[in-house]
Amino acid sequence: MQYHLPMEQTRNKDNQFALLLKANNERVTSPRLIIFRQLLRGSPIPMAKLRVKSALDGVDTATVYRTIALFTRLGLVQEIGVGSRRLLELTDNFGSHHHHFWCTKCGKIVNFDDNHLEATLDALASRLDISIESHQLEISGICNACQ
Amino acid sequence: MQYHLPMEQTRNKDNQFALLLKANNERVTSPRLIIFRQLLRGSPIPMAKLRVKSALDGVDTATVYRTIALFTRLGLVQEIGVGSRRLLELTDNFGSHHHHFWCTKCGKIVNFDDNHLEATLDALASRLDISIESHQLEISGICNACQ
DNA sequence: TTCAGTGCAAAAGATTTGCAAGCCG
DNA sequence: CGGCTTGCAAATCTTTTGCACTGAA
Numbered sequence A, B: 001m002q003y004h005l006p007m008e009q010t011r012n013k014d015n016q017f018a019l020l021l022k023a024n025n026e027r028v029t030s031p032r033l034i035i036f037r038q039l040l041r042g043s044p045i046p047m048a049k050l051r052v053k054s055a056l057d058g059v060d061t062a063t064v065y066r067t068i069a070l071f072t073r074l075g076l077v078q079e080i081g082v083g084s085r086r087l088l089e090l091t092d093n094f095g096s097h098h099h100h101f102w103c104t105k106c107g108k109i110v111n112f113d114d115n116h117l118e119a120t121l122d123a124l125a126s127r128l129d130i131s132i133e134s135h136q137l138e139i140s141g142i143c144n145a146c147q
Numbered sequence C: 001t002t003c004a005g006t007g008c009a010a011a012a013g014a015t016t017t018g019c020a021a022g023c024c025g
Numbered sequence D: 001c002g003g004c005t006t007g008c009a010a011a012t013c014t015t016t017t018g019c020a021c022t023g024a025a
Helices: A007-023 A028-041 A047-056 A061-073 A115-128 B008-024 B028-042 B047-056 B061-073 B117-127
Strands: A076-084 A086-089 A100-101 A109-112 A132-140 B077-084 B083-091 B097-101 B109-112 B131-142
Touching: A007 A028, A028 A047, A028 A061, A028 A086, A028 B028, A047 A061, A047 A086, A061 A076, A076 A100, A076 A132, A076 B077, A109 B117, A115 A132, A115 B109, A115 B117, A115 B131, A132 B117, B008 B028, B028 B047, B028 B061, B028 B083, B047 B061, B047 B083, B061 B077, B077 B097, B077 B131
Parallel strands: A100 A132, B097 B131
Antiparallel strands: A076 A086, A100 A109, A132 B131, B077 B083, B097 B109
């Protein structure tokens, strides 16, 4: 099996993952680890593909759904909308805060973050008199390579 | 039947709607008008509910799907993600540009817009060297009433 | 009149659920 | 060992498709 992260980092993440589960009285099982590692590969993945990939490792479809529901409940996974597709990815708990830019020409999805944007949102929150728990921005357009 | 807009405004919208269809060589049919008016009521609506409401007016489920696909193709309708739900609403072509704030406590969805935010996005676009076609921001948190 | 658009029914996919067996703690 | 998890299969729900008929232009 091949990882996008060096093995040492993967171990770290696996560890962090195990701790999070235990802290919530959830068991660390083989299917859960397999699915977590799939998500750890980085790019947002559609449920259908996650199901297929997990099946290769012997994980049943029903288990994938139950696991994603669990991960979501634990705030480990979130669903993002890119165009009309729904994709799954690890939340900021297991990565840095970011947003998505989707190139409508080549389909590439680029993560980005912007301090100024975050500041703008803070100001917005006080203007609207709300307290922000989370926010998600999706920008679509043409990337520099495609222009 | 009851509308959220005064009848005169509804007529205007119906008109605008008919023109858009005709401009795209699409026919103005009863099911399409029924579904359009449903969306015109304002708040984002899940497909399931739209299906049920349309059925009350005798519109078949398959037609609802085909119509929403058409409206999306014409840039009349967009799908937004609020929490884990997917909701349908008219695009900015039939309303003013806005984003969504979702109160996780009372479930209310509030539309808002912010000039400063738009300016920030413009700046971001030039920094990332991309050209933005559209953007969608979803903020979730607690509204002032629930605090 | 003509053919795009619709209803109906069936097919295809996606998601959920019940239950016996397996495995983590 | 005990009970949470899983795999498997069946049930549900959602979305798509084929086809004959209807109605908008």
